[in-house]
Amino acid sequence: MRTTRRDAGRPRGEPIEHAILTATLDDLAEFGVEGLSIPRVAERASVNKTTIYRRWPTREQLVAAALAATLEQTSADLCDTGSLRGDLLLLMRLVTARLESPTGRALARAAMSEQASASVAAISQDPSVRAQASVLDLVARAAGRGDWDPARSSPDVVLAMLTGSVMHRVLMERLPVTPAWAEGVVEVLLRGLEPRG
Amino acid sequence: MRTTRRDAGRPRGEPIEHAILTATLDDLAEFGVEGLSIPRVAERASVNKTTIYRRWPTREQLVAAALAATLEQTSADLCDTGSLRGDLLLLMRLVTARLESPTGRALARAAMSEQASASVAAISQDPSVRAQASVLDLVARAAGRGDWDPARSSPDVVLAMLTGSVMHRVLMERLPVTPAWAEGVVEVLLRGLEPRG
DNA sequence: AATTATTGCAACCGGTAGTTGCAATGTCGG
DNA sequence: CCGACATTGCAACTACCGGTTGCAATAATT
Numbered sequence: 001m002r003t004t005r006r007d008a009g010r011p012r013g014e015p016i017e018h019a020i021l022t023a024t025l026d027d028l029a030e031f032g033v034e035g036l037s038i039p040r041v042a043e044r045a046s047v048n049k050t051t052i053y054r055r056w057p058t059r060e061q062l063v064a065a066a067l068a069a070t071l072e073q074t075s076a077d078l079c080d081t082g083s084l085r086g087d088l089l090l091l092m093r094l095v096t097a098r099l100e101s102p103t104g105r106a107l108a109r110a111a112m113s114e115q116a117s118a119s120v121a122a123i124s125q126d127p128s129v130r131a132q133a134s135v136l137d138l139v140a141r142a143a144g145r146g147d148w149d150p151a152r153s154s155p156d157v158v159l160a161m162l163t164g165s166v167m168h169r170v171l172m173e174r175l176p177v178t179p180a181w182a183e184g185v186v187e188v189l190l191r192g193l194e195p196r197g
Numbered sequence: 198m199r200t201t202r203r204d205a206g207r208p209r210g211e212p213i214e215h216a217i218l219t220a221t222l223d224d225l226a227e228f229g230v231e232g233l234s235i236p237r238v239a240e241r242a243s244v245n246k247t248t249i250y251r252r253w254p255t256r257e258q259l260v261a262a263a264l265a266a267t268l269e270q271t272s273a274d275l276c277d278t279g280s281l282r283g284d285l286l287l288l289m290r291l292v293t294a295r296l297e298s299p300t301g302r303a304l305a306r307a308a309m310s311e312q313a314s315a316s317v318a319a320i321s322q323d324p325s326v327r328a329q330a331s332v333l334d335l336v337a338r339a340a341g342r343g344d345w346d347p348a349r350s351s352p353d354v355v356l357a358m359l360t361g362s363v364m365h366r367v368l369m370e371r372l373p374v375t376p377a378w379a380e381g382v383v384e385v386l387l388r389g390l391e392p393r394g
Numbered sequence: 395a396a397t398t399a400t401t402g403c404a405a406c407c408g409g410t411a412g413t414t415g416c417a418a419t420g421t422c423g424g
Numbered sequence: 425c426c427g428a429c430a431t432t433g434c435a436a437c438t439a440c441c442g443g444t445t446g447c448a449a450t451a452a453t454t
Contacts, residue, residue: 009397009398009399009400009451009452009453010398010399010400010401010450010451010452010453011399011400011451011452011453012399012400012401013400013401013451016400016401030311031311031312032231032310032311032312034229034231034232035231035312037441037442038442038443039441039442039443047401047402048401048402048403049442049443050401050402050403050443050444050445051400051401051402053443053444054400054401105311106311108369109306109309109310109311111369112306112309112368112369113229113306114227114228114229114302114303114306125369128369128370152384153381153384153385154381156370157362157378157381157382157385158385159365160361160362160365160366160370160382161358161361161362161382161385163361163365163369164357164358164360164361164362164363164364164365164366165354165357165358165361165362166361167361167364167365167369168356168357168360168361168364169357169361171309172305172308172309172322172325172360172364173325173357181354184350184351184354185354185357185358187350187389188350188354188355188358188385188386188389188390189385189389190389191388191389191390191391192384192385192386192387192388192389193385193388194388205421205422205423205428205429205430206420206421206422206428206429206430206431207419207420207421207422207429207430207431207432208420208421208422208430208431209430209431209432210420210431210432213431213432234410234411235411235412236410236411236412244432244433245432245433245434246411246412247412247413247414247432247433247434248431248432248433250411250412250413251431251432395454396453396454397452397453397454398451398452398453398454399450399451399452399453400449400450400451400452401448401449401450401451402447402448402449402450403446403447403448403449404445404446404447405444405445405446405447406443406444406445406446407442407443407444407445408441408442408443408444409440409441409442409443410439410440410441410442411438411439411440411441412437412438412439412440413436413437413438413439414435414436414437414438415434415435415436415437416433416434416435417432417433417434418431418432418433418434419430419431419432419433420429420430420431420432421428421429421430421431422427422428422429422430423426423427423428423429424425424426424427424428
């Protein structure tokens, strides 16, 4: 009997994988999840389309792989700046940076898409989940300093107001998030959270 | 020479127009702008697809017409409730109602779509423009009552926080906007706007 | 050198968007 | 009432795009 040795033969080229994945991200940023075309990605990556289809049988998996690849290298976490104002401004900058990059916008749109498939939706929401985790630390720090009483205004409300305002600004109004505008948002939040009386 | 009389012949049926436009809105709500299919709309409206193509040569024009048709009948305006809290809560309800209806969601997504064509984008942004106009009245009333100093926190910041928070809640987190949650948002806004010191 | 898997290539299949020519229908003007 | 004319429906067709398959060429591992 002829056993097929799994390790023999020509291995798959990593440069090819890299080219395909980055080409996928480019196409994603330009045409969105709905508009992504595998033949076009193949041309972008200077690779035959069959190669892509063999590695990732469905568009689904390809997109998921590409997104997962990017998310691995995004670890600029929410560190302690010493004050609630500083923490919130940093968070604004993080959210803005993500939403102002073409890829980040595509990701956000994918997450909001009605027919986002399970895996893409999961991956898309991963950063927000991670963000939410860091935000809990932020809240704990603020509560310890006495700047925020979480029992009064819950963290998810505040997170929605912060990220949502940036979404509205960038995605709907298509205006840049200037430092002054970001400070305006944070200012309202700070005053709104300030425990008094 | 034979002049073609423009008024002769069979006129176009308004019921057909209506059927096509509502079918378009349905398809839009179900499949989004990218996924809309004219043959499917035709079947939905019990109309031959050629009829649609003859009236609206491009998809562009069809969706623009359908959106324009809906917007004409949305005039539940932002009336004076007597207090800033009441006005903001009403605004929250208006935004929520829009975003929680399938058609409204499709509209919002269309407005945020990267390759939203000029006409669709213009029409989509029209309601926000109209909303912004009413919001200016709201601000003026609040300023008159001494509840809000617009010089301190500009209306566009507050509007972005309010609508953005609902967008984030509904589109990203896919959670319902409960009265309690809406009140949480308004509460932070009220405290944040309150002029003092 | 032999084996084995990958890659590229070209042709092919299937489905869907959009077009066209024609017959049938309905409405307006005389 | 009748003729003219635009609209609607219908069916066939074209064109394009996504995805598949079979085969030859290539490269790496043993």
